[in-house]
Amino acid sequence: MAEIAHAPITLTAFDWVPPFARGQVRDLRVRWALEEVGQDYAVRYHARGQQKQADHLALQPFGQLPTYEEGDLVLFESGAIVWHVAERFPGLLPDDPGGRARALAWLLAALNTVEPPIMDYAITTMFEAAEPWSKQRRPLVEARIRLRLEAAAGRLGDGEWFAGPSFTAGDLMMVAVLRLLDGTALLGSFPTLAAYVARGTARPAFTRALAAHMAGFTGEPPAGRKSPPKTPTQQGE
Ligand SMILES: N[C@@H](CCC(=O)N[C@@H](CS)C(=O)NCC(=O)O)C(=O)O
Structure with a gap:
């Protein structure tokens, strides 16, 4: 039910994204699912750009995050991961x-x-x-x-x-x-x-997942990064 250093499940997440994207990166969906079903998980954090390197491409062919590792199982696509979590652990699906x-x-x-x-x-x-x-x-x-x-x-x-x-x-x-x-x-x-x-x-599980997701942004922006684009709200939505 928490992000811990050693757990049978490991996710990947970014250690930095621009402020407007925080709270929306797709590892949040997976964290939320794991919180709903009461499973601890570890997170391997990537700096921006690291998702395109060979070791990550072996897990995620499109060079994106999140990924999910559980024993021999490696999964990518947040939808497939959330579905796997829902099938594997009780709490997110009815019985019928x-x-x-x-x-x-x-x-x-x-x-x-x-x-x-x-x-x-x-x-x-x-x-x-x-x-x-x-x-x-x-x-x-x-x-x-x-x-x-x-x-x-x-x-x-x-x-x-x-x-x-x-x-x-x-x-x-x-x-x-x-x-x-x-x-x-x-x-x-x-x-x-x-x-x-x-x-x-x-839902309490979402609140916990969001807090852990936000706490993970401890990295530095990539060198030469321009100021982030404006959010829809800043643009008058
Ligand atoms: N359909 C994929 C989309 C994954 C995705 O767009 N990930 C973004 C973060 S939310 C990413 O890794 N962006 C960096 C990149 O594409 O290089 C999923 O749901 O897992």
């Missing part, structure tokens, strides 16, 4: 096969249907904000997100969680993805979804 399949559907919906337009928004408003096409693209990108949020809000209705009466790995991933929009007018215009995100992030 139908309920488990529904949880998987929401986990995949979060990553495959909801997150892509939200990442596009992050690219447009932050990483490529200075590019001449970004301003023009923004209304289109926002409209695509709104379509997804409308559909999700319609399905959630006045329910508490997406895949059934209890919190599941599917909700963990939906909350993790939707909170990328925390503080924006986009999420704010869907009060039931904003409340859903608040419900998910109020």
Whole structure:
């Protein structure tokens, strides 16, 4: 239930990212899942750039984080890792096969249907904000997100969680993805979804995971690093 030096499970995480990205790097999703199921874990921290070196590429072919090691098992992709944790340890899935399949559907919906337009928004408003096409693209990108949020809000209705009466790995991933929009007018215009995100992030396991994630940023920025791009909030969202 905590990040400790020696544990049967080891994750990788960055020791430094710009302030706007802290609280959003994807090791947080894995930490959250492990906190929900009560498993300790160790973290191997990487400086920026180290994720492209051969020893890490052997674990993660795309040179990204997080990774997960447990005995002989090496996993990459935060969705696959969270799903593995949910299947391996009780606490994130119901017992019935139908309920488990529904949880998987929401986990995949979060990553495959909801997150892509939200990442596009992050690219447009932050990483490529200075590019001449970004301003023009923004209304289109926002409209695509709104379509997804409308559909999700319609399905959630006045329910508490997406895949059934209890919190599941599917909700963990939906909350993790939707909170990328925390503080924006986009999420704010869907009060039931904003409340859903608040419900998910109020869970003690999330609070512990976020605290450990934030405490891990003890490294230095890479040499020659320019000042970070502005957050959506700073840009008037
Ligand atoms: N689909 C991957 C995405 C992983 C990803 O984008 N990781 C980012 C941190 S959140 C990263 O490693 N960025 C550095 C890079 O791509 O070089 C997952 O969910 O694990």
